[in-house]
Amino acid sequence: MNSATDIETLAGQLSDCANALHRRILQAMRPPAAAQAQIQALFGREVALRSCANGLYLDAARLAASGLDPARQQVLAVTARAQLTLERIQHIKDVFDFSAELLALGAAIASGKPEHLLRPLENLKHQLAALGHAPPEG
Template sequence: MANDDHPQAAAPAPAATATAAPAAASPSPAEALATAQQVEELADKLSDCADSIHARIMRDIRRHQGQDVPDPEQAAARALLEAEMELRQRANRLYGDAAACIVSSLGQPQQRLIQLTLDAADKIRRITRIGDGITLVARLLGLAAAASTGQVVPILAALERLKAQLDVVAVDNAPAAPDPSA
């Protein structure tokens, strides 16, 4: 576990997108997951989140400077490493299945979807409570799984759960208010 190299599967070449979206119902390019390219963009961001998870785990391990890592931290690190691997696998499946995962009526802008994943990657790097991190990673896995269905309702539910967890993490990591009596 002390090795900084991590198994990161090379992302498959993007699928040809010329025939991915039906010509009859061409959604607005701003609408999330409306094209294979947008699904691939989500997969890219999920892979970035997996990179953040790995970097965070390695930083936490190095913090012990060669000393024994307490059992609870080892267990949390193992769980996060397993989640990292699963997130990479799901992202890779999204690359391969991009055309099948197109959602024509999500009603969400692509930028909001991408911003949520960017926020998640940032929070993973700076999170202070390990439980928040584990739940945040679970929400990312849920989003990846929902996106692979290509169905609106599971994707919207996963987005809301991710947003709610990001809000929890923001509150838990907010600086303490100054003591008014000081």
């Protein structure tokens, strides 16, 4: 990520993912309902995603120089697709897996450690492909 604008865009996309996760959680609460513990865990992930996004907004200037530029387009493409995908995931286990990778991606970016970015980015790309929502190559 080479500009504060890119970081702000990513933060917005992570916020959109948190909103999608929230909508998906509400769906899971309808009959047949997922276990209460699963719902609570997903709400925790939603809060963590929102926290990560808010931290990125606050740290946009610092993060712009953190060395994340090579993966910028891939990260933005994946997170843009993630929001749409979260709402369509049918199995609660897949929601758990997907949200864990989103959190890992957000944490790698927020920490300013680009070496931690590749694994969650690739995992999200594989999950998107498996769910039929592959991002464009970039």
